[in-house]
Amino acid sequence: MCPLIPNGIISSGWDFVIAIILGMAFGFILEASGFSSARNIVGVFYGYNFVVLRVFFTALIVAMVGLLYFDYFGWLDLSKIFILPTYLTPMIIGGVVMGVGFIMGGFCPGTSFTAVAIGKIDGIVFTIGLYFGIFIFSEAFPLFGDFYTSGDLGNVTITDATGIPASWVAMGFTVVALAAFWGTMFVEKRVRKNMTEYKF
Amino acid sequence: MDRNYIYLTILMLVLAIGTLLVNNEPKLKQIEPQQLLLEMVQPTRYVTTDQIAKMIIHGDPSLELVDVRSADEFEQFALPRSVNIPLDSLINSSSLGYFGIPGTKVVFVSNDDIAADQAWVLTKRLGFKGTYVMRGGLNCWMETIINPQEPSEGSPNTAYETYAFRKGAQQYFTGAKAEVAEGSKVKVEVQRRKKTSAVAGGC
Amino acid sequence: MNKELATNKEPKYINPYLGGVLLGLLVLITVLITGRGLGASGAIKSTVVATAHVFSPEQVKSNAYMGKFISDDHSPMYTWLVFETIGIFLGGLLSGVVFGRVKKFRTDHSPRITSRTRLIFALIGGMLFGIGSQFGRGCTSGAALSGTATFALGGVVVMFAIFGTGYAVAYFFRKLWI
Structure with missing residues (x-):
């Protein structure tokens, strides 16, 4: 169903x-x-x-x-x-970068939106940061395009792996x-x- | 407060252990009964003996003949290129590997078409696609291919065409059979489906 | 610790386990209805693509990354995650109103740092999170939560990478928070 x-x-x-x-x-x-x-x-x-x-x-x-x-x-x-596709190395690197961003910024994207909603300036600034981060990523994409798709395991589950x-x-x-x-x-x-x- | 947390912890553990008990056996996929009925009342699953003969003669690689009679009967007489899977061992995991290969047609063969039909219903119920039944079974095969009757006078042209084809097929099969008997038994090359995981990705 | 002050100013948050059960059920319902989980960073990506598209459409089309999200028949903002994110904002606002937390603009930070330091780090953190979420194919909600809940290997990888790194570097940024 x-x-x-x-x-x-x-x-x-x-x-x-x-x-x-x-x-x-x-x-x-x-x-x-x-x-x-x-x-x-x-x-x-x-x-x-x-x-x-x-x-x-x-x-x-x-x-x-x-x-x-x-x-x-x-x-x-x-x-x-x-099932979220798994790209092993980019995901580990991405997770590490996000972990550092998490400690420095104190939010993750979903929670920063709710912080914006109740008027937290740090939430607004974090969201602006997200915007610039993704913009920088897109502009610099040709530099690491190959890395981005490396370690492709497909849409695997924990059970498959x-x-x-x-x-x-x-x-x-x-x-x-x-x-x-x-x-x-x-x-x-x-x-x-x-x-x-x-x-x- | 703390006592409530203890209850909740136990509840969550029980629920998680429950999944171990209920989900241990991988379920076989089945189709809805209404869908099955709909496919059962349609005659599209039947393949005539003439079509089978033609496919064997042309060496159609997509054809997979599965003989559902007992092993004894299979020893006595069997169609060329057919595999013997007696009806009672049809849903062994080793047998199921023959069905559901994309691009192949599995045709069930028995003496009449009753046992073959039963096999077809079973595989349909399990959700396999591309399974068929040879209409009339081997009895019909004998009547039409091995001993074809000459059409009576005044029959339409097509009846004569069919007869001509059957005569040719008769020679092919009776002749080919003799050759096989003389020569060494050729091992039938059978395609098996690769084991696929239950959860494939994509949406 | 001053007991009276604590009880007076205690924010009225719901029980975290209640919140967790509700969130879990929400993920479940989302999967049941849409076949995929929740997300958040995807909406910002759509916004980036959309704004860049307004300023220089040609450059976006030729960009190897953003070009993938451009289609001729609808705007890049017309995606599920953008609407979901509008919902997140509205839901946050609703909860803020219900529990009396919508106030004038403010920044919360540790008393040991200034608001300005807090905002600078928030900006850098946001940028890192934005970059990381593209490599990780999702952020904490899309990859770590929804991904792991649907038993995807990638979700577990991202989850452990985020929280593992968080603990590993927490010591160096302790002044920001405690």
């Missing part, structure tokens, strides 16, 4: 209406969880606020486990969903995430004792 749009159950004319509705839900959840403040987000790297880890990993395991159940009951055709069944992958992520939730609770308590200027 699902996915609905690729299977033609919802006509693609509704695409953009659905996009706005889903986007609104996304923005609302991000802002309501406190992602419109860069200091909340970056807290995950210094141990004083693990809201990113909690929201991100809870979302990840809920979505993973949910997809498996939908697949099992036959409501979703897993072969029809989009490692042979671990999807349900074990979900299980692994769930166990690690739950352990992290309990562990970080204690880390956060200890770190927060020493901080005075930050309002939680």
Whole structure:
């Protein structure tokens, strides 16, 4: 049955209406969880606020486990969903660059939009930075065009690459995430004792 | 507060363990019953013995004859280039590799067309495309190709054309059969489908 | 820590696990409806292509990267992710209004640095994130979250690269935040 749009159950004319509705839900959840403040987000790297880890990993395991159940009951055709293509080296480099950008800027693109929405100047500046970053990338593209498409593994899943069944992958992520939730609770308590200027 | 978190942790773990239990067996893809019925009532799955004879004579590489009778019967007589997969071992994973190769036509053969039809329904149910049934089975093959009847006088021209073709085919098959019996048994080269992963990319 | 101050000024954020479950369900619903996950950086890319197209259409068409996103029948802004991003903005605004966080323009930063330092680093961080997201085929929402949730290998790679690097370099930028 699902996915609905690729299977033609919802006509693609509704695409953009659905996009706005889903986007609104996304923005609302991000802002309501406190992602419109860069200091909340970056807290995950210094141990004083693990809201990113909690929201991100809870979302990840809920979505993973949910997809498996939908697949099992036959409501979703897993072969029809989009699998992000893997370009190994460019993705590692890109992730490293994003990681540095994350620490310096304190946002990621999605959260910076919500920061703009509630009037954070740092969010606006970060978004402008994103714009220039992508512009620089496009202009300089001929310099590293070959690198950009190197390490192409195609649209592979974790199961294709490692042979671990999807349900074990979900299980692994769930166990690690739950352990992290309990562990970080204690880390956060200890770190927060020493901080005075930050309002939680 | 902490107690609620303990409950939630356990709930999430149970849900994740649940996926291990339910998703362990890779499911065989099946088609909807309505779709199956629709294909069953259409006669497009039938291939005549004449067409099969023509394809064998021309050496059509896309043809894949699958004989669903028992191994004993297959030993006694079989069409050239056919593979023996008895009906009871049709859905072994090793047999399934013969079906669903893009560009090949799998034609089921049995004594009549009942067993072949059953095999066809099974493969359709499993979602394979490109499977067919030889109409009338080997009985019909005997009547039409091996011992063709001369058409009665006053039959249309086409009946004579068919008869001429069948006479030729008769020579081809009865003659060719004798050669095979003399010579060493030639191993039939069979195409097998490559194992594909369940999740392919793209949308 | 001053208890009274903390309770008075405590921002009314929802429980992170509730937020996580909602976000997970949202990713699930998005995959069920559209067959692909959420994203964010793609909209900025479309904006870059669209604005560059307005100023110098010829150069965009000849650009090896931007040329891929130009088509004659519709504007580069007419994509799913752009509309989704408008939604993110509206949703953020809605949440800000509901929880009383929409105020006059402001910058939040560690008391040890000035707003100006914060903004300079935000700009550099944004640029790096923009460049990185093109190599990574998506940012934290598109690649790391939606990619990993759909069991894509690339999603896991990007996720570990981002967070791993974050922890590795966090020490050097600690003044910015604590």
